[in-house]
Amino acid sequence: MIVFIFSKIISLASITCACLFPVYTFILTFFIDYMNFHYPVSYVVLCTAAAFMIGLFVVIKHSSNIKRLLAGEEKKISAKK
Numbered sequence: 510m511i512v513f514i515f516s517k518i519i520s521l522a523s524i525t526c527a528c529l530f531p532v533y534t535f536i537l538t539f540f541i542d543y544m545n546f547h548y549p550v551s552y553v554v555l556c557t558a559a560a561f562m563i564g565l566f567v568v569i570k571h572s573s574n575i576k577r578l579l580a581g582e583e584k585k586i587s588a589k590k
Contacts, residue, residue: 517585520574527567534560 513522535557542548568575577583 513586517587518578518583519586520571520583521578524568524571524575524578527564527571530564530567531557531561 510522512525513519516522535553538548538553538556543550543553574583
């Protein structure tokens with residue numbers, strides 16, 4: 510949300526979230542599930558791996574948006590009526 514608010518580019522925000530999804534999944538599953546509720550470490554690894562695969566899929570699906578972002582051609586969202 511912060512990326513979108515400052516850049517007004519929804520695809521940049523989506524790609525950023527997809528890249529951060531496995532990181533946040535690891536942090537939450539490790540510090541909440543593993544440390545507090547004593548889930549097995551395999552649970553943390555499995556959840557993080559699944560989040561990584563989902564994030565990777567989203568980044569791959571946004572490859573055309575990434576090319577436009579790098580070329581400076583991606584359009585910003587505006588609130589014009």
